[in-house]
Amino acid sequence: MSTYKVLDVNDDLPIRTQGDVHSGKVRSVYWLTPEDSARLIEEKSYGIPTDTPLAIMIISDRISAFDCIWQGENGLNGVPGKGIALNSVAAHWFKLFDEAGLAGNHIIDIPHPYIWIVRKAKPVMVEAIARQYITGSMWRDYSKGVRDFCGNQLAEGLVSNQKLDDVLITPSTKGIITGVAEVPEVDDVNITRKNIEDNLDVFNFKSLDDVTKYEKLLTEGFKLITDELAKLDQVFVDTKFEFGYVTETDGTEQLIYIDEVGTPDSSRIWDGPALRDGKVIENSKEGFRQLLINNVPDSDVLLNKDRMDERSELAKGYKLPVEVMMSVSDTYTGIASKIIGKEVVIPQDPRAEVIELLDKEYGLIVK
Template identity: 70%
Template sequence: MSLADKVLAVNNDLPIRTEQPVHSGKVRSVYWLTAEDSARLIEEKGYDVAADAPLAIMVISDRISAFDCIWHGENGLAGVPGKGAALNAISNHWFKLFREQGLADSHILDIPHPFVWIVQKARPVMIEAICRQYITGSMWRSYTKGEREFCGIQLPEGLEKDQKLPELLITPSTKGILKGIPGVPEADDVNITRQDIADNYQAFNFRAPEDIELYEKLLKEGFDLISDTLAKLDQVFVDTKFEFGYVTDSQGQEKLIYMDEVGTPDSSRIWDGPSYRDGIVVENSKEGFRQMLLSHFPDPDILLNKDRMAERQALARDNDLPESVLMEVSRTYVEIAEKITGQELFLSDNPKAEIIQILKEQYGLID
């Protein structure tokens, strides 16, 4: 079996029973179950959700996206071996820890396979909640150009690249295109201030003004929990993205939960502690892949300039990256997953066949 065969690159073609189109994102595909299958599973498995809650099967892939494009390698390598299993294992670990520490639940109800989640439908809060503990990446690039205000927060003069910030910063942006909010452009991923959220909390899908404080509390407590745990492994938690939503439990209580993924190399920057103390940044996250792309192509502006999106998409489509590059990314993901979970990552030879068998035999979702 070739390396390419072990990669799950296409995850939107599974024969899962559904009456809706499969929603395929950059990395995950979502299959909404029929009302009958949702109700049956809720009863059979005893999930703590409303009896009529819509459920979905979420299948991760090994695809790798960066700069809003999907990248591939030579020899038919359409993803990164082990990446999907690593992302799910890390998210599972943090979601479980959040629940055990009394922070909040997540959208995940069941984990039938390392690549698969059974999730409940949540009403998403329309905010990409970014937490930053260090100044790096896009914030540093803007800082060097003289910007000092980020999402309504004023940064001091004299900061240096990759320096720890005086306090944890919350720099939110819009999730999707939101219309009719004064002062907020109608575009995806636009930086917003806390005041924007407070003044228009309903437009961001918050149930009540006090839930803004709850979201900030869950954000900071979640960040600190991951940061403290990683510090014990001598890893530096630099920044991350959180997403939130509302669900209703079996008692009819609506609650704010964590959703999407948390603390992964895709949604966070994680630095190696010993190297950072020596003044060298070694990325244990997708940021290393982004930096490689910037140095790999002669004109990095294509990757950074949103006005050159057509050129960027052509770059991703027409270039087979060296297999060694994707295997380096694989090592990064697998090693950090094993470090965080304390367990060896199980890498399947044929994940698709396993998923189909489990969902058919144990969940009755495949005819």
């Protein structure tokens, strides 16, 4: 049995907020009151407009796959160290993006490995996806005869896990887009650049130039991570970035990176030596997805979007062995340690640490 406590519930911390806590699959967002936001911007010299709304973003150790949260036996309802691994890897890439002069991001402070303090951004309603290999859902579609991917035409005769001649940009919708005839009104559907160009307002873009800019920031960020991972003999396969607009102190609106970048949750990362031997070893969540596909009673439940109700029921009742959760922990903390260049240290009780820090150093805990 693991001796670690995981932060599996992260939306019930006693943080003073304005409005409800927004809880995603992995992170929960606590929007601060205008008073607390202004106080911290001044106290901590954050260098952004004092009327900028701030949020405390708490990452959890939950693991999601196929749009469901999965749990372990013996109450280990998360993966030890996963939250720290994701936060530290994304922060590492954001720092390198800054140094390379690409674009800023929404993080303004990282007081603890489980905490980001972020500034409010107006999100672009596009999941910016870049692919360097044909694998996963793209390969599944290709093997069924699909050759057009978001307006990119692929050649005949490609094989699974083959490297593509160019990095492909294959955007999809972030949230449900309404009122665009060619785009179905469901979350996460593939779109083309032309769909975006013809509907700038719907996708929250300010200009055509910014569509070009997001593609530039996506490809340049993708190349930077690819080159850095290559130094570690790891292969950057594909990834998802997200973007949004913020207002700077001089009043200008800037397109920045938001969410996370280059993490084992939002990207596929393969082991270089294994790939040269013709094997794929996943140093990302894809390994967990494959594990689920191979172990659940009926893998079609996971792969067929029409069986979502069955999938949700399966995930609620399915408990993964502790050793499986710990092996996933090893994958996350192992690749994170490689990327950031030092060992990821897992706290014994992340929840208690987070509350104490936000109380003593930020004055945000409700007594």
